[in-house]
Amino acid sequence: MMSGAEIRESFLSFFEARGHRRVPSSPLVPADDPTLLFTNAGMVQFKDVFTGRARLPYARAVTSQKCMRAGGKHNDLESVGRTPRHHTFFEMLGNFSFGDYFKEAAIPWAWEFVTRDLGLPADRLKATVFRDDDEAAAIWHRAVGLPESRIERLGEADNFWAMGDTGPCGPCSELHYDRGPAFRGEDRWLELWNLVFMQFERSADGRMTPLPRPSIDTGMGLERVASVIQDVPSNYDTDLFLPVLQAVATLARQPYDPGPAGFPYRVIADHARACTFLVGDGVRPGNEGRGYVLRRIARRAMRYGHALGVAGPLLAQLVPAVTETLGGAYPEVAEQGEAIAAILRAEEERFAVTLSDGLARLERALASGGLDGQTAFRLYDTYGLPVDVIEDVAAERGLPFDRTGFEAALDQQRQRARADRRRRQIRYAATELADLPATEFVGYKRLEGPARVLTVTAEGDVILDRTPFYGEGGGQVGDTGSLNGVHVVDTRKTPRGVFLHRVDGPAPEPGRRVKAVVDAPRRRAIARNHSATHLLHRALREVLGGEAHQAGSLVAPDRLRFDYTAPKAPSPSDLEKVESLVNEHILAALPVSTVETGLDEARAMGAMALFGEKYGERVRVVRMGDWSLELCGGTHVGNTAEIGLFKLLSDTGIGSGVRRVEAVTAFGVLHYLAARDRLIEEAASALKSQPDAVAARARELVADLAARDKELTRLAAREQHATGQQLLERAQPLRDGARLVVGQVPAADMDALRHLADQLRQGLGSGAVLLGAAVDGRVLLLCALTPDLPPHGLHAGKAVAAAAALVGGGGGGRPDMAQAGGRDPSRLAEALDAGTRALREQVGQ
Secondary structure (H helix, E strand, O other), rough: OOHHHHHHHHHHHHHHHOOOOOOOOOOOOOOOOOOOOOOOOOOHHHHHOOOOOOOOOOOOEEEEEEEEEOOOOOOOOOHOOOOOOOOOEEEEEEEEEEOOOOOHHHHHHHHHHHHOOOOOOOEEEEEEOOOOOHHHHHHOOOOOOOOHHEEEEEEEHHHHHEEEOEEEEEEEEEEEEEEEOOHHHHOOEEEEEEEEEEEEEEEOOOOEEEEOOOOOOOOEEEEHHHHHHHOOOOHHHHHOHHHHHHHHHHHHHOOOOOOOHHHHHHEEEHHHHHHHHHHOOOOOOOOOOOHHHHHHHHHHHHHHHHOOOOOOHHHHHHHHHHHHHHOOOOOHHOOOHHHHHHHHHHHHHHHHHHHHHHHHHHHHHHOOOOOOOHHHHHHOOOOOOOOHHHHHHHHHOOOOOHHHHHHHHHHHHHHHHHHHHHHHHHHHOOOOOOOOOEEOOOOOOOEEEEEEEEEOOOEEEEOEEEEOOOOEEEEEEOOOEEEOEEHEEEEEEEEOOEEEEEOOOOOOOOEEEEEEOOHHHHHHHHHHHHHHHHHHHHHHHHHHOOOOOEEEEOOOOOEEEEEEEEEOOOOOHHHHHHHHHHHHHHHHHOEEEEEEEEEEHHHHHOOOOOOOOOOOEEEEEEEOOOOOOEEOOOOOOOOOHHHEEEEEEEEEEEEEEEEEEEEEEOOHHHHHHHHHHHHHHHHHHHHHOHHHHHHHOOOOHHHHHHHHHHHHHHHHHHHHHHHHHHHHHOEEEEEEEEEEEEEEOOOOOOHHHHHHHHHHHHHHHOOEEEEEEEOOEEEEEEEEOOOOHHHOOOOOOHHHEEEHHOOOOEEEOOOOOEEEOOOOOOHHHHHHHHHHHHHHHOOOO
């Protein structure tokens, strides 16, 4: 029986032996396609090749592509774990021809691989073709030998593929496997492989023109074919999932059940794989876009983990099982395992806090008189409170949940997301730059030189045939300068390498020769800061360990910002060590050199690559002595001594497991020190002290304020005690020696009411307390009973509900303690009377 890894390698080797270039999987975040949330098929990284926008040095390729289908149009999230084959993360095996071979080779090779290399019996295979594709049907029958009875012709919905409403398209052919009579319906004939024949160009009017160089795009799900080869009923029963499922079972302390009871295990295993690879490709938990999808997947897994009784971080503990299973094929994930686990652990810890905060906000919303759909959606969307939790808590309080309003708010969010996606599609569809060649960048070696204007865009951006201007990328801001004296205010670069020079003034005409001059002092300042980020990256790893990896950056002339992964905040001592190490290697005057080499060679050299960055076959390696070695396309100093000095200004958390350093170098350090001197002088003047005594004077004032706060707290406690004593003196008989205290009292919030109620219950010994307060135009109500009363039929929630009804609110709680809110303080006295009547009615008065 072949393992999943063996199937993957067999596929790649099969096509490699037939002249295909083995191309590494592209990241899950598409580098050049804003129309896609995630890479969802093998052809995504070759999209520009198929559309003619780009060319490659090879005509045949084979890949095992990481794919995600969660969020956006392609979303299998809700089906995960319920069916045998739906996943958020999966691998797509594919072979591609870019105008080279066509059906005559693709079909026989597919047959040869599945029957010879995978060993599937030929009599259990059938093919489907597009209804009009006589050519494909003939190849299946004559070249392969498949009987016509096992060649099925289907319509456009099943066997025709298109990249969009217009553009490349063509028929496809699917290979299906008969799993035998033990399976029924659609489960019996399992689709294994889809062969897409891109042979037409569809125009806006629907006409289809044959392409001059037809292409091939195929896709076969690894998990699916593994279930067939390993003869198991579900993808989850393959060796690609079982190690992760076993790890889940270990954490849950109960074995995995492949039946319905195993649903939460399957969800967690799938989501652990997805989260590991998303974080490994640079996605961070957040509230928008890809970060929101990651957060939703992670929290969904956490909720199921909680249901299984898993204590502590769940996903972080599953990362090793994922990397051990798939790390051999995707070393970039295995190498970052510790950092990935740290980010997921921080998200899980954050969710625990978020859940607590969300529940507190939910309680406040319920106390104010109900839960409308918009409020519920805000708790769900902004504070991460699961909708099922919201619904359960509302039911416990006896309040209706406005599901219709919630769904309407959710739908509005989806419409906004669709509109935003459409705007991105429109931007991407613009063909204004499609036919332009990549700009030749000469700015590594010189900062000025001649160039020719190729065109000026509708937005006024000037495009040159060559440029010394660095286009914004890799965290480094774009250059400024001039073109024949016209000010260039920014430079950007498209994914295809076309540089856009934004000018402030009349743009030079197309075809004109210009002198391009970069602002040299500004570029040198940027180079100092960029080189400092490399030294900083290495220093962070030295001090904090291998979990510290770059997660983003901004390199500007006046400052640098560096985001990095970390499971916890570094101590002040750690930050001092980092700053000292950076300055130590600046003053060591390390030579800075660059070399262009192949990606594999760069990795072999030990060069650091960045999370989620897509690299070409040729990469630029920046070396700083023996201290730093990174892949980087930015501009740098020639020697670290040129950086001058480095000052770390701040280190703050910006997300789950991600922190941000802000720093300055050279003249920025001088400006920072001058500003600090001015600040200390101003503080000394305000505190009426000498500059060197500011800290002592501040401590003295803080101590004085703390003493005053303590006195105010003591006075407030004494006032509350007095209020309690007055209420106890007015206590009324309730039943069998139990007494009733009712009163409208001053209170800052519900916590103050609860403290007073506890004091009164203690003073009563046996009895009931009903309190009300008007706070900022709202009503707070609370009823509390001593422990001996609920067993005799008294219920605090009923009393609070009766009182809340008169002030336009609602609420509830336990028999011994309940609270509510309202919107009409003018009827508070009536509300307390109504609550009192409800209590007396419960004892038969």
